[in-house]
Amino acid sequence: MLIKTGRDGFNHSLSSEITPHAVYRQRREIMRLMAGGAAGAALASWAGRQALAQAQRPGKLAALPGAKSAVPGAVTMEKFTDYKDATSYNNFYEFGTDKADPAKNAHTLKTAPWTVEIEGLVRKPGKYALEDLLKLSAQEERVYRLRCVEGWSMVIPWVGYSLSKLVEKVEPAGNAKFVEFVTLADPKTMPFVGSRVLDWPYVEGLRLDEAMHPLTLLAFGMYGEVLPNQNGAPVRLVVPWKYGFKSAKSLVKIRFTDREPRTAWNKAAANEYGFYSNVNPNVDHPRWSQATERRIGEDGLFAKKRKTLMFNGYEAQVGQLYAGLDLTKNY
Numbered sequence: 001m002l003i004k005t006g007r008d009g010f011n012h013s014l015s016s017e018i019t020p021h022a023v024y025r026q027r028r029e030i031m032r033l034m035a036g037g038a039a040g041a042a043l044a045s046w047a048g049r050q051a052l053a054q055a056q057r058p059g060k061l062a063a064l065p066g067a068k069s070a071v072p073g074a075v076t077m078e079k080f081t082d083y084k085d086a087t088s089y090n091n092f093y094e095f096g097t098d099k100a101d102p103a104k105n106a107h108t109l110k111t112a113p114w115t116v117e118i119e120g121l122v123r124k125p126g127k128y129a130l131e132d133l134l135k136l137s138a139q140e141e142r143v144y145r146l147r148c149v150e151g152w153s154m155v156i157p158w159v160g161y162s163l164s165k166l167v168e169k170v171e172p173a174g175n176a177k178f179v180e181f182v183t184l185a186d187p188k189t190m191p192f193v194g195s196r197v198l199d200w201p202y203v204e205g206l207r208l209d210e211a212m213h214p215l216t217l218l219a220f221g222m223y224g225e226v227l228p229n230q231n232g233a234p235v236r237l238v239v240p241w242k243y244g245f246k247s248a249k250s251l252v253k254i255r256f257t258d259r260e261p262r263t264a265w266n267k268a269a270a271n272e273y274g275f276y277s278n279v280n281p282n283v284d285h286p287r288w289s290q291a292t293e294r295r296i297g298e299d300g301l302f303a304k305k306r307k308t309l310m311f312n313g314y315e316a317q318v319g320q321l322y323a324g325l326d327l328t329k330n331y
């Protein structure tokens with residue numbers, strides 16, 4: 001029988017067996033059943049109620065729901081990475097270079113108040129408060145693969161909207177060809193800003209047409225909640241067909257230019273990290289192969305590596321952006 005013991009009124013020995021990811025998916029299943037009129041049966045089960053209670057807040061952060069995206073290719077059906085893995089295995093060098101560092105150190109990041117400044121070759125420059133950015137367009141859920149150049153990948157349900165919505169609103173000038181993304185570099189709250197690992201602030205860039213592609217996501221949340229600090233709160237980019245480092249976290253400035261921006265990784269090692277950084281299994285990183293990847297959460301003894309897909313599996317959607325470009329030279 002069910003004994004109410006835990007803080008949230010449920011039996012903890014049982015709840016500990018349910019991962020946030022599992023309950024999140026269960027909740028979606030419940031929503032589906034409810035829509036189909038089978039709500040009674042689903043909700044009658046304890047597991048269902050547990051799922052509903054926990055999954056609404058997998059990380060106990062503020063809820064940020066998004067409607068399922070209708071953008072072609074925006075929702076992969078692959079299994080989500082566990083919320084716990086997605087929030088404890090991170091790259092966010094401002095908080096340390098070890099994968100566990102951001103989860104340990106990023107609590108010092110102050111995410112409110114937050115503004116994103118729009119500048120450069122644009123008709124409507126200015127500072128946009130996060131609250132206004134959040135409301136600029138409807139929040140969508142996008143389930144994207146994200147592949148790191150180091151050879152690991154995750155599948156994450158992001159919440160946000162196409163960056164193109166913001167770009168259209170600020171009206172780039174006719175001579176704007178590139179977009180530069182500048183992230184926060186605050187030595188007071190970011191312990192590794194000042195270290196020599198990178199030339200701070202962390203800067204990334206896209207061609208304007210890449211920035212305008214509907215899959216390029218301005219993300220405010222994941223797993224139905226606002227972003228945890230270590231994942232780039234309060235707002236970041238997610239560019240699913242490019243290596244993870246293109247997806248700049250904790251954005252403070254978006255600058256429109258007529259020249260290809262110099263990016264943080266390109267400055268650090270130009271021969272290893274080109275401007276395009278499209279996921280391409282046929283172009284090795286100078287120090288290792290990019291042919292396969294390890295999906296985070298599948299690292300058991302018998303876990304097989306996965307073959308990395310061209311453009312991380314988004315070739316049908318984005319391949320035409322690079323027609324005529326030599327992808328072995330433009331890596």
Ligand SMILES: Nc1nc2c(c(=O)[nH]1)N[C@H]1C(S)=C(S)[C@@H](COP(=O)(O)O)O[C@H]1N2
Binds near residue numbers: 148154246250
């Ligand atoms: N500001 C900033 N953004 C960043 C990074 C960083 O170090 N600083 N790392 C990048 C890299 S290398 C990757 S793989 C992804 C990782 O995102 P995740 O930790 O949310 O999975 O963030 C990217 N964005």
Ligand SMILES: [Mo]
Binds near residue numbers: 091147148149245
């Ligand atoms: Mo990365």
